[in-house]
Amino acid sequence: MDVVKHKNSEAIYSSYQVQNMSEEEQLEIKGLLICRECGKNAWFRKKSVDGKEPCFSAKHDDECKLKKSNNSTKSKENRMSQNKREADTNVIGIKFKDYFSNILLLEDGENTTEGSGKTGNNKNIYDKDPTQSVQKNWTLKRILDYALDNTLEKQGVMITINKKKLPLENIVHSWASLNINQGGIQGLFWGYLHSSDNSIWINSDKKYPYNNFSIKLSENIKKRFWSFMGKIEGEWENGVPAIVFGQIKKVTSGKYYIEVDDLSKLYINQRIYKSNSK
């Protein structure tokens, strides 16, 4: 698991957040962490020297949704024995993964990932830092989870962008609070989607012109997008969490949008989207 809850304060902790705590701070929360789904005790597993990411384990209830992410006892023991902190914990890259194909439909969890994305022709704006021997790559899904939990800053990680390192929270923006100075900037933008014209615009519809941010699907990807997602008429109840990478553009009406011409630059919570389908 990437995230747990404090038994008493109910505060949410992520694995990178705990990894970056002092040993004193780690001791303070020891024994007080629980699975946020089933409430069973959870414990922290440090980043290991062989490159496994920090995470949490728990003895979940049988029906707990987060149970599947538990590793075997054997690998747990191996990882518990690794106490060494590594300097590169704080630097991550981004793995651009295409979620809009059936092969990946069931793969909802977060895997340890090395190297570049699954396709060779991705233009990775977030380069690997050549000075780091091991660099972890996070998916858009994972970054969206942190944004939704409001824990981007707490991760304490840097992302490499155009050979520069930037704090994660500085390149991930909520589109609900975009301001005029952000026109033209490139980054990750997240928020809730509410509707579509079922063609090239998401979060934009003649009947629902209330959003100030839209996603535009380019002609070459729109067919695959809709055949995978399925079209839904009307407003999407409660909004569908999503995150997109790209450069902010502006239409003459003053509305902001990002054009997507590569589906690996977009992640939409498909479970919530499909729950809107009648």
Ligand SMILES: [Zn+2]
């Ligand atoms: Zn659980």
